[in-house]
Amino acid sequence: MPSEPQNYNFQQIHEAYRSRITRYLAGLAGVDNAEDLCQEVFVKVDKGLKDFREEAQLSTWIYRIATNTYHDHVRGRTFKQQQQEMLSPTENIDALEDETPRVPEQTPIAEQGTIKKEMIACIREYINQLPEDYRVVLLLSEEECFKNREIAEILQISLDNVKIRLHRAKAKLKEFLGNNCEFYLDDQSDIACDRKQGCD
16 A cells, blocks of 8 residues: 555645545446546545544545546446446456557467456456445455455455455356356466356
């Protein structure tokens, strides 16, 4: 986790957290919605910063605002329609990465990178199928690297509830992957996977 800005200057906070919050919101709402939601989050952060009294960590406070902003938009009919038209997982990953020159021919290294990207996209697809409560806690734990007590603070639920949701989320994801994917070691002894026949 990055160190907290010492004087809580908004510009420093924005620079320290914008990319992380955008990534988090992209995982929840899709890349198409992430930038607009992120902008709304930091408007709220700017307005609320004067009242921030360090009763919570700055990071958990910002992520709580981001989570609540996402929940507010989920309730909107327009947002639900947008979510149904979200980009495919592979396109989402491409949109989050910096643009790089395209390699005309697939070298072994390029092929390996393509396989890894496809595997990540596949896993993200099944994460997106998790119930919302499970998906949120899994993203906060696995992608944003928060500890369970910090997740409890962000979501304003008990520590036991966090542990239960996280356990169930991982179990459900494992079930999805076990039913739909076959994992193996590739030529470089890295984990790779293929979809099982009939699961496309």
